[in-house]
Amino acid sequence: MHIKRLLAGATALTIASVAYPSLADEYNANHFFAERHSLVRGPYVEFAEKVKEATNGEIDFRVFSGGSLIPANASLQGVRDGVAQVTYHAGTYTPAELPVENLIGNMAFYNTDPFVMAMASTEFSMTNPAALDEWKKNGVVFGGGYSTSEYYMICNKPVETLADVKGKRMRMAGGAWSRFAEYVGAVPVSIPSSEMYTGLDTGSLDCAVTPGDSIDSFSLSDVINSMNTLAIGNYYAGFLWGYNKSLWEGLTPELRSILFDQMAYFLAKGRVEFSADVDKAIENAKAEGMAIYEPDDALKAALDEFVASDEAALIAAAKERGVENPEAILTEFKAVVDRWDGLLEGVDRTDVDALAALARTEIYDKLDPATYGVD
Structure with a gap:
């Protein structure tokens, strides 16, 4: 009788676990800038809080900043290997692994408006076939980009x-x-x-x-x-959020949609706060x-x-790293940049909600959360 009661209890517990998922384990979110930096304060610390709230605790990121979890030059490998489940990565540290991303990232003088480049680099890296293939090869799902100020x-x-x-x-x-x-x-x-x-x-x-x-x-x-x-x-190569592929594929489309929504908001907020921090630091x-x-x-x-002369060097370096048809990639990237230059004309660069709405409608809403980043 006692054994039957134990088995019945175990069965009930299993059923309850299926019907009511327990809170997820805490995941690691990594950034090598200090927590006070604008790309950490909002896009990592506040982002983690909002994601946890919006997912009812199913996604709970523990934020490591200042390189305390993974150093700058190892962040791509660290997220691929699951040391972190999401991380920031500057593409300059891994030119051999990210030749396409470094190709477009070295077009840093084509348009130096950081708002344009944050949005354009995000759209391109989430939609261009060569860029998507590069993320896949590195075991990373690109979640969103960024741009420094000049x-x-x-x-x-x-x-x-x-x-x-x-x-x-x-x-x-x-x-x-x-x-x-x-x-x-x-x-x-x-x-x-x-x-x-x-x-x-x-x-x-x-x-x-x-x-x-x-x-x-x-x-x-x-x-x-x-x-x-x-x-x-200005610098925008790499990603503001790159997700471990196993984590991403284990999420439901509903949870990925929540991440899309929050990334659109903090892509905008991080960029607005970055500019404000520049102005404040210089004035002080x-x-x-x-x-x-x-x-x-x-x-x-x-x-x-x-x-005027450097584009030839960019193309030559990309070809040496095995990039096929870098001229066409740059042409497509310039078109995306020009599109965002037009979309942002007249938009208040301090209005986070307006900028986030553009990021949603022009980038994230066009992605299918059921298939994006999933093989």
Whole structure:
């Protein structure tokens, strides 16, 4: 009798588990920026809270920031292998694994509007066949993109003219940025953003080429004294959210729809807050004595000349990495960028809801949550 009661209880428990799923295990969400950064505060910390609430706890992300779970150069492998179930990844760290993404990411000077590039890079990476094949090969489901604000030369010594740039050791994001440094006679140094402070402090760097918010978010205000306002592209290669494929395929279409909705919102909110952080950091630094230099005509002309000539280098590098028909990929990417340039014309760049609505209607609502990212 006792055994029968145990079996009956076990059966009832099994039935109850099917009818009423228990709360999911906690999943790992990884970002190598500090928690105070705009791409972590909203798109990871607040995003995790909203997803948990919207899914009634079925998706519960534990956020690791500052590289505490996975370092910057291992985030693609980490999400593929399930160390994290979702992560941010900068494509510059894995050019061999992501040649298509690095191809479009090195088109950083084609349009430097970060709102346009955040939306365009997201749409392209979720719809282009070559990009989708690349994610699949890497065991990742692309959830959404991003774009930094424009890169500036933030320095520990005055850099105003083309002559000033020559010989300066500049932290660059690799790819087109490093080629530009060489073009103007500077010395490119490829290090993670987390190492900019140490480089500037010890003198192994003269400048960090990085968005203006880095003055605060990476505490560079302690080790710099000037900024040159030449806009040296912006960075958007990789993904803001890349999901472990096994996790994604194990979710119901309803849960994926919730993630789509939240990613559309935080794609917009993260971008708005990024711009606000840039403005605040620069104003605070100016108030504390940071000198602001406008580039001289020779420096501006050098950037224009470089941009005009660099597309051939992009195409050649992509072909060396096995990308088929990179010219057609760039043509399609430019068309997506131009489309978003038109869609965002006149849109208030501080209106999160309006920007999120565009991300939903123009990107996420066009995806099928039952099939996207699923073999």
